[in-house]
Amino acid sequence: MSFFKRIALAAAVTVIAVGGAAAQEPAxxxxxxxxxxxxxxxxxxxxxxxxxxxxxxxxxxxxxxxxxxxxxxxxxxxxxxxxxxxxxxxxxxxxxxxxxxxxxxxxxxxxxTPPAIAVPKDSTLAGVTPEELGSLQLGAQSSTTHSNYAEEKFPDAALKLYPTAEEYKLDLASGRIDAAIDDVVVLSEWLATEEGACCKILGTLTPDPAINGxxxxxxxxxxxxxxxxxxxxxxxxxxxxxxxxxxxxxxxxxxxxxx
Amino acid sequence: MSDTTLPPPPAPARRWTTARIAGHGFMGFWILLAGVIGWAIFGDWDSGFLVQYAPRYLNGLTTTLQLVGLAMLFGALLSLPITWARLSSNRLVGALAFGWVYFFRGTPLLAQTFLVYYGAGTFRAEFEALGLWPFFRDAFFCAVFTFSLNTSAYQAEILAGSIRNVARGQREAAAALGLSRYVTMRKIVLPQAFIVSLRPYGNEIILMIKGSAIASIVTVFDLMGETRRIFSRTFDFEAYFWAAVLYLVMVELIRRLWDRIERHLTQHLVRRTDNEA
Amino acid sequence: MGELWSLLSYGPDGWGDEILAGTFVTVSLALATLPIGLVLGFLLALAKNSPEPSLRAAANIYTTVFRGLPELLTLFLVYFGGQMLLQAILAALGLPPVEVNSFVAGMIALSLVFSSYSSEVFLSAFKGITSGQYEGAGALGLSRAQTMRLVILPQLVRLALPGLSNLWLILMKETSLVSVIGLADVLRETGVAARVTREAFFFFAVACSIYLVLSIISSVGIGRLEAWARRGDFSR
CATH class of the missing domain: 3.40.190.10 (Periplasmic binding protein-like II)
Known part of the structure; x- marks a missing residue:
């Protein structure tokens, strides 16, 4: 039982002790x-x-x-x-x-769809293996399978987590991060736009069932x-x-x- | 005065007044809350949450301390010329310093952080030409930079206020004794200003510790950043509980330490008889 | 430069209307928080002033916690934790879920913080009122409620006003944190504009200017309020 569930249970018990009511179906x-x-x-x-x-x-x-x-x-x-x-x-x-x-x-x-890594067009990175990526600045959206993937598979990389995909795109375009990891479809869609013209797909990653599900x-x-x-x-x-x-x-x- | 118009003397037996009921109810709420949180955490101790994530918290704590330490240090250095400008009799210099202080105290730290962090991204070419890009590229440095500027404004206000606070008579007396302005400043004004500004400085450190949580929004893994990362992986609310504990402990430690320093430094102001009584 | 300013125009191409709407949200949030924070803070000050030790201790725990936690953390605790707790309670009662949106969560979190700071302001204002005032009111035969309303409160307001004004300015800045949990306030709207237009510096500078303008307007208002509160000093 998680921390929160216990708290919620305790609260619920307290309240039930006070009174109950009828259930209602959401419309x-x-x-x-x-x-x-x-x-x-x-x-x-x-x-x-x-x-x-x-x-x-x-x-x-x-x-x-x-x-x-x-x-x-x-x-x-x-x-x-x-x-x-x-x-x-x-x-x-x-x-x-x-x-x-x-x-x-x-x-x-x-x-x-599989994850992929995007880099600026002038990037010198050769491929998407942990060895080739080395200790780069890698951006991802937080709380995503992609951020988990980066954490597990590229432990040497300095991971930067962003609240939305928009922010890592901004930082990749300005060159603040060396690469970004996200769904291949999301990255391709962005690269086809004017803002995404800065960058290219470095390579697609092999999904890990334990991480990507x-x-x-x-x-x-x-x-x-x-x-x-x-x-x-x-x-x-x-x-x-x-x-x-x-x-x-x-x-x-x-x-x-x-x- | 007759006895009838005065409130009766405090009753020897403690009765159930409204205040007492409210107090017990309020206190009961805290005890209940502590009990439930304790049950939630220790009842689930086997999941090893803290054991697993303690290194993460420690990491975040170190980053927060570094961030606050560096910002306070650079802010203090920067506050000196600003204070000087603030107290200057030159109108223009004074106005510039006022503008600086007004801007940093009048806008949210979060907006300032965004301005520096995302703003720097738009000026990459310019920064590269100046060789400053490696500095502004890094989120941690951006945060240190913003926080230093921010606290420099607050610290300058504290310092300028306490120097103004030293009575004019002190200065005049020093002048009458033929002391130079430098000696007057160093031996008479600053020591007194230092004691006056001690408490606001302590508050500023506490405000900076709390404010530093904002760095987590621009990808810095400070205590708040690590906490959010842990929560995003576990969705376990315990993550926020431990962060709250760490922040509270940090703030309380500073507060107590400051009380002690203040008592030590103001010993000479306490009357002997008071001390012995 | 002219192109940049045109980004602020009103209408579908410019961001003027969005930013204005965001400014409205920012001000509304601060105004909605103020009364709750004041009332809670006043009650806390009464509690801390009380002869009852349990009440003092409980009030002190409250202020220690909410003055010690980063405002951002308090906001997350309320938004994520408080919301889940509330729904658990409602579900246990068989009631339909009530949405706690980011505005309400922000209002609650900021009220908690504001009240713990304002209680300190009220407390030191209480200390500025001598016991002679209570005794004088007692001698005039005023009841405790009357004493509070007619004698103590008017003086308290005057004594507390500078401290509270300062807290109001802080509150207005702190509303910006609520943008992190999705409230479309001025900072969030300018942030969206910054991302879309790639003019981050410009738009965040606009955001800062708006906060500055709000604080200047507040300062003017506060100045008048303080003059009003001090009016008795001059007419005497």
Whole structure:
């Protein structure tokens, strides 16, 4: 039992001692997403949520015949906010990992792409092995599988953690860090833009199942098996009826679902 | 005065007054909280959270101490010319120093840190030409730089205030004795100003320790940075608890140390009879 | 340089409207925190002044904790911890979750910090009121509540005003921390603009200027307030 669960339990016991009340079913499914991780989820110029995750979420809601509502949440506080009931599911390219499974439940994956390393175009780095990278300044978004990957696989590198992907992009472009690690799709998307013109992909990394897990899934609170089953069924449904492929093709030239 | 208009003398037996009930309730809350936190941590001791992450915390603590130490030192050095300018009779010099102090005290430390850290990124070419890029490239140095400038403004205010505080008569008496301005400053004004400014200096160290947590937002792994990293991996709220304990201990240690120093330095101001009584 | 200034224009191309909205959020947060922090701080000062030792001790624990913790940490404790705790309690009661957004979390955290500092200000103001005032009020036959309201409070406000003014200026700066947990305040809005436009220095300088302007406006307001509180000194 974690520290927090014990505290919560103690609080709950105290309160139950005071009184109880009737349960209430949430009317619609609220979905938490970051809105700062293009092309998966981002806010467009008019402030509207767009991206692969968002479209998938909408398709899943249609398949479940549920009404959905999006809640934008900073990445750092994503899991605590789910646990706190700010929303009911996270659809934000969150990888299914052992560490997170201790806190939340996951549906089956809805996509899986490998991590990669981006460097400035004039970089002299030769490859992406720990030896080739050496003791460089490596940027990553904090609380991600990519930051964990960097910590485990490149112990010599000086790791810099940023709250959103935007910030490491800024520091990579200004040359403050030598390289950045993130999802290959996210990096490629950025490199194709004007801001990303500074940099290139150095190489794709081989995912480590222990760190990267089986791919990105939908996180829901522990024990909400009914919602999990609904989402799992909906993922299968949109995979089967071609909705998934339509969304996939709108964003990517290859299949992000992975093997 | 007749006895009837005065409040009755304190009752010998302690009754259950509102204050007493409130006090016991409030205290009970803290005891309950401490008990629950203790149960949460020691009941789950086997998970080895602290054992596993203690080196991380230690690492962060060292970085925080380095950050605060360097910033206080450079800030103190920088505060000297600013104080001089602040007390200068030259209008322009005084106005410049006032502007410096007003800017750093009037804007949030977080905004200043962003200004330096992300601002430096936009001026890379210029900094490279000056050979300063290796310095501004590093987040830790950026934080030391910002915090030094920030605390220099506060320290200058403390110093200038305490020098002004030394009574004019002291200066006049020194002049009457034919002491030079330098000797007056060194032997008469500064020692007194030092004692007056001691407490605000202690407060400034404490404010800097607390403010240094901001460095974690620009990728520095200080105590707060390490804590956030641990939390992001474990999602265990215990991570924040230990950080809170470490910060509280640091601040309390400084506070007590300062009380002791102050008592030691102001011994001569305490009346003998008071001391012996 | 002209291009830079056009970034501040109002409308879809400029960031003027976003930054203005952020400024509004910053000021609202500070204004929303102030009354809670003042009332809590006053109650804490009463507690610390109380003859009851348990009340004094409990109040001292409060101020030691919230004056010792970094404001950023207090904010995280409230935002992550407090929120989870609240939902656990609500769930145990069978009530639907209540969202604690970053504004509310910021308001609570800043109130905790503000009240522990303001209690010290009130406390030293209490010490500035001599016992003769209480005795005089007693001699006039005023009740304890009347004494507090008519005799002590007006003097207390005047004595505490400089300290509280200082705390208000600090509070306004500390609201910037709430941008870290996602509140769209002035610092967050300028930060977004800085990232999108790649003009970090310019936009953060704009943010700093806005805080400076806010503090200048506050200083003017405080000056008037202090003159008002001192009005009795002159008319005597």
């Amino acid at each position: 619609k499914i609220r979905i938490g997403t970051e809105g700062a991780y293009p092309p998966f989820n981002f806010l467009d110029a008019s402030g509207e949520l767009k991206g692969f995750d968002v479209d998938i979420a909408k398709a899943l809601c249609t398949a479940m015949q549920a009404e959905c509502e999006f809640v934008v949440q900073d990445w750092d506080g994503m899991i605590p906010a789910l646990q706190a009931g700010k929303f009911d599911a996270i659809i934000a390219s969150m990888s299914i990992t052992e560490e997170r499974l201790k806190q939340v439940d996951f549906t089956s994956k809805y996509y899986n 089986p791919g990105a899934g939908i996180a829901i609170r522990q024990g909400e098996t009914e919602l999990k089953a609904k989402f799992d069924a909906a993922i299968e449904a949109i995979r089967a009826d071609g909705t998934y492929k339509t969304i996939n093709d709108a964003y990517f030239q290859f299949d992000v679902y992975g093997g």
